[in-house]
Amino acid sequence: MSKTDPTSTNKMNDESYLHGYTSVEQERLRHQARFTEQSIYRNLDLTGIDRLLEVGVGVGAQSEIILRRYPEIKIVGIDQNDAQLASAQQSLDSIPWAKGRYELSKMDATSMDFESHTFDGAFICWVLEHVPTPERVLSEVRRVLKKGGRIFITEVMNHSFFLEPYSPNVWKYWMALNDFQHEQTGDPFIGAKLGNLLLAQGFTDIDTRVHTWHFDNRNPDKRKLYIEFWTTLLLSAKDHLLKTGTIDEETVQQAQKELRQVAKDPNAVFYFSFMQAQAVR
Numbered sequence: 001m002s003k004t005d006p007t008s009t010n011k012m013n014d015e016s017y018l019h020g021y022t023s024v025e026q027e028r029l030r031h032q033a034r035f036t037e038q039s040i041y042r043n044l045d046l047t048g049i050d051r052l053l054e055v056g057v058g059v060g061a062q063s064e065i066i067l068r069r070y071p072e073i074k075i076v077g078i079d080q081n082d083a084q085l086a087s088a089q090q091s092l093d094s095i096p097w098a099k100g101r102y103e104l105s106k107m108d109a110t111s112m113d114f115e116s117h118t119f120d121g122a123f124i125c126w127v128l129e130h131v132p133t134p135e136r137v138l139s140e141v142r143r144v145l146k147k148g149g150r151i152f153i154t155e156v157m158n159h160s161f162f163l164e165p166y167s168p169n170v171w172k173y174w175m176a177l178n179d180f181q182h183e184q185t186g187d188p189f190i191g192a193k194l195g196n197l198l199l200a201q202g203f204t205d206i207d208t209r210v211h212t213w214h215f216d217n218r219n220p221d222k223r224k225l226y227i228e229f230w231t232t233l234l235l236s237a238k239d240h241l242l243k244t245g246t247i248d249e250e251t252v253q254q255a256q257k258e259l260r261q262v263a264k265d266p267n268a269v270f271y272f273s274f275m276q277a278q279a280v281r
């Protein structure tokens with residue numbers, strides 16, 4: 001299915017989701033949310049929002065953080081996948097501060113069941129990159145936001161990734177991952193386009209900010225942690241890329257070897273930037 005094909009379905013199907021829905025992946029999402037919490041929430045201010053729509057709620061890992069940081073907020077989380085929603089339900093059910101403050105629904109973000117003008121805010125984190133038609137998600141979010149409601153998006157900019165020392169098989173793997181996502185399921189470069197996308201849907205007061213994880217000899221402990229985090233993130237797409245013939249086993253083996261070498265290299269550098277966008281309806 002090509003995302004540019006107008007007859008294609010808006011909804012990414014379960015088989016085409018790059019990271020998959022295994023319990024290992026669900027745990028990775030939880031770890032990712034905790035690991036990146038400071039980076040993501042340092043620049044967000046959800047104060048004043050009563051009812052927040054969380055699009056692509058996944059396993060509820062971001063919901064847990066939002067409910068903890070903003071005791072007044074109530075979240076309505078949607079996701080297209082049953083396994084994610086079941087996992088989110090189980091995890092949020094066990095958290096005292098979440099009690100009575102969240103609802104979860106199975107819904108496709110490109111065609112929501114909500115009435116127009118329902119929410120004060122919308123939060124979307126690492127989701128639009130996986131959607132073939134992100135403009136439809138933004139159009140739907142705008143529809144269901146109240147006038148003056150705010151949207152908060154965090155997204156990848158995969159063109160920004162850099163690793164020292166040079167690791168040819170990691171690049172081969174990375175380019176294959178990006179090509180696959182770009183051709184089949186979404187847009188790994190969407191971060192840089194958020195301003196245009198929001199403007200096209202009629203949002204105002206658009207603010208985009210680039211944030212960078214750049215670690216070298218000045219901070220070897222953090223560098224080590226980010227290389228580990230990134231290795232797990234890269235490999236979470238391995239099975240899908242192998243199954244679809246996008247990459248071969250030998251490249252995966254060599255890429256893993258290179259990543260282990262980078263982790264041990266005394267002069268390693270890790271660099272990646274992501275985008276945060278905010279706008280008003």
Ligand SMILES: C[S@@+](CC[C@H](N)C(=O)[O-])C[C@H]1O[C@@H](n2cnc3c(N)ncnc32)[C@H](O)[C@@H]1O
Nearest residue numbers: 056057058061079080081084108109125126127
């Ligand atoms: C990488 S996960 C991110 C989950 C969560 N936002 C987080 O940061 O932990 C992306 C999630 O978006 C969901 N998703 C992708 N396309 C969707 C769509 N069209 N409608 C609803 N959910 C979607 C996937 O099922 C998956 O759970």
